[in-house]
Amino acid sequence: MNDKTLQPVLINGEWRPARNSIGSFRAVNPATGEELADFYPISCFADVEDALQAAQCAVPGLIKTPPETLADFLDLLAERILAHYDDLVDMAHLETALPKEPRLRVTELPRTTNQLHQAAAAAKDRSWCRATIDTKLNIRSKYSPLGGPVAVFGPNNFPFAFNSSAGGDFAAAIAAGNPVIAKAHPSHPGTTRIFAGIARDCLKACGLPLAAVQLIYHLQPEDGLKLVSHPLLGATAFTGSRPAGLQLKKAADKAGKPIYLEMSSLNPIFILPGALKERAKRIANELFNSCTMGAGQFCTKPGLVVLLKDEESKTFLHSVQEYFKQSLPGFLLSKNVLESIISALETMKKAGAEVVTGGKPIDGPGICFANTLLRVSGDTFLKKAKELQQEAFGPASLAVLANDVEQMLEIAISLEGSLTASTYTHTQGGDDPLYARLEPILRAKTGRLLNDKMPTGLAVTPAMVHGGPFPATGHQGFTSVGIPASMLRFAALHCYDNVGQDRLPPELKDKNPTGKMWRLIDGGWAQRDI
């Protein structure tokens, strides 16, 4: 293995060999278990330092760039992605084994280009920066770029929509005026390379600093810690596992660098007795779809289903079991995912969970795990709440059978923070008294509370919150999905006190820069000039 055969990294607009790379890796096709052809470098910190320096030089230019140009870039990127549609779908399919249809082609890639267009629109609209103007005192403030690049660590499970070089965090960081240093997920480096290449060409076409998008494929853990705590860094966005997230958080926190983490989530579903009586079969089908879609590899997959131990729930779980059994599971994204689900289930079984169906890897060349339903009593769950709150990332879910309504509430109280929590309730109000008691408990533990709806398949829309209390994320005041709110992660609050018109940024001058931008002027939202 020598450097010439390694794929180049993208630093400061140039595809160049990694400097003194400390190793290489190849992506694996989960459908065959075989390594793919291309070798990618594990960068040493020299590459990161080059990227940080180049990004730092790009910062002033990006701050001065009119938002319209940022928007042009994001729109153009979305358009050119369409021109590489087949390449992207083919590569992502090879690297992740996610189905081309509908997942990659019809669902995820359109979502990705849609996000880019939404971010472009938000940049152009400018209202995201929440310009606040006190006319009498001439004090004016707004959210502004961070003054340093955003490091984006993309996850394994969305090769497009959360890709570090084209996904939601990327789009939000760029739309807010920051350079991005993308750290590819090692399970789909080829997909990420294609995106970064398109992005680089679009930067050039729009006359933007080429260091606004840079790409590194892989780092040793200690170099990741150095990156997120580096003085030149603006902030980090990380989507991935809890152990890795907590390590990064510790390093970033110590250095006083903002880090936004989306780490893990159980996404509990509480099925109230009235709903179960009313429509058990329909809910069983919804649960099955939500748990097994994408082989259960979503951050919002329901990992826990809480219901009363009675005849209805017995029948219900039997239906779920049948669905789980009869359907072929999809491929897991990597051997790591397989090992991690095996280990999570091991812990849960030791703590008293019983396998209803599945529970084992499926033999074959592909990386696969049977659709798995586990069951545990409410008593045992409460005794072993920590061990049984395992994110088994993959097609697995644990049903908890509560003795009574009081225990159901106790179970809710025992839960740690989640991205989502759902309740299913009787349509005619039969569950209202219980809902009234359960809702405040769940509300405090989650970013998104759903009613009569499964949490997977989240819409990219302004009111969406993909966030929640620690340890689901690092800060419950933010969201990683939903534009423009997601952009606020990558912004600093900047005030101008007694600064004259000619020295103010356009968004804070008396004249509304677009004629339509919303600004908070003397306490009221307005689109007018001053």
Place this chain on the structure above:
Amino acid sequence: MNDKTLQPVLINGEWRPARNSIGSFRAVNPATGEELADFYPISCFADVEDALQAAQCAVPGLIKTPPETLADFLDLLAERILAHYDDLVDMAHLETALPKEPRLRVTELPRTTNQLHQAAAAAKDRSWCRATIDTKLNIRSKYSPLGGPVAVFGPNNFPFAFNSSAGGDFAAAIAAGNPVIAKAHPSHPGTTRIFAGIARDCLKACGLPLAAVQLIYHLQPEDGLKLVSHPLLGATAFTGSRPAGLQLKKAADKAGKPIYLEMSSLNPIFILPGALKERAKRIANELFNSCTMGAGQFCTKPGLVVLLKDEESKTFLHSVQEYFKQSLPGFLLSKNVLESIISALETMKKAGAEVVTGGKPIDGPGICFANTLLRVSGDTFLKKAKELQQEAFGPASLAVLANDVEQMLEIAISLEGSLTASTYTHTQGGDDPLYARLEPILRAKTGRLLNDKMPTGLAVTPAMVHGGPFPATGHQGFTSVGIPASMLRFAALHCYDNVGQDRLPPELKDKNPTGKMWRLIDGGWAQRDI
């Protein structure tokens, strides 16, 4: 010393003796150096645990409380403070030696009641929660109370306006619907006790949970760490020294608990050559006032003045020196403050700073330090940038004489994050080219950028930002002054997905709850119903 002679703590609405207190302390009158009569307990963790448990019980009630009632409480508190005006001014004067007139009576107490009224108005208005509604998908979100109490650690330097039981953090936390656990500053426990007593009576009068305001006077450092990282805590607001702040941050970060810190700041002033030529005397007078007001004990006191080394700056510094010399310094707040300024100056002198005037404590029964101006060359500053960036909390400031414009810019680049940064520029545009180069450097390093204005005396107004990059604060996306923005620190982003009208909080129902509240409906700010 036995428990009966110790002042009681306020837990769950009751003034009761501290449980197994581990010691006691008395406030000191800085004007005489003598201890005051009352003994206050250093609580052990049992008191904190009681307060956390009681606050937890108050959370659901507070969440359900109509914002109008929260507003009534805050307004009533402001009114009743007026009825205790003399008591408060007398006590604060005894404990801090800050002048009764104008500081305590005319400036700080009116600011405090004004903040409470502003917070009341923001609570009632409800627009602060940024309700966001996507009508087509029925996805709705808003900022909501944290679900746990806010621990407020007040600073030594504002016995009223930042008091843990009545100041800005307190008002913002309550207005956002959270209980407060106040940790008094040990330099003014009596003032804090009066505020907490009034607050308790107002809670009762308004029918609010009495555990919404609780007071502890003092804690051992390790118990402070336990408080900010406790599972029942919502968040922490801390204003104080950097070493204490960093310790608390580490503990809170590890536990995933939000903590907002306002720790230290140099507040550099760059006087550009044109401004100095034009109006040196006026600027010298402004600088003197800003550096010595309140004996320089403001977080926004200019600690660093950067100017070119030339004849004008020589004359300018001579004027400043004369002002500093001729004016009597105020009292320092405590012996700790005195020791800390001595130590900071020692470090600066060792690093090459030269005392122009002052530099020593002033003998006498009162705690006092001479108005101090130091000077250093730009060369030395750049060599010892870390040592010379000391917050000398008190009436001291360091002038840095740059060889030329390029070195002035280098000095700006070398600075760490500050709450404020000011430039003074020629009124006819003579400094424009230099301003254009300096502004982007300073902009990235501060929350509030001022032009031709000193940073002390900050207005409580919606566009104000009292924040900035680490290590001035813990997160540059937030502000601790300026309502309603300061309330967002004490809120969680909550989304409701597919939740019916009768189960939504009032702010997210179709009908606008006040008829005037601003909401982001389908991308536009509106006051209408849906």
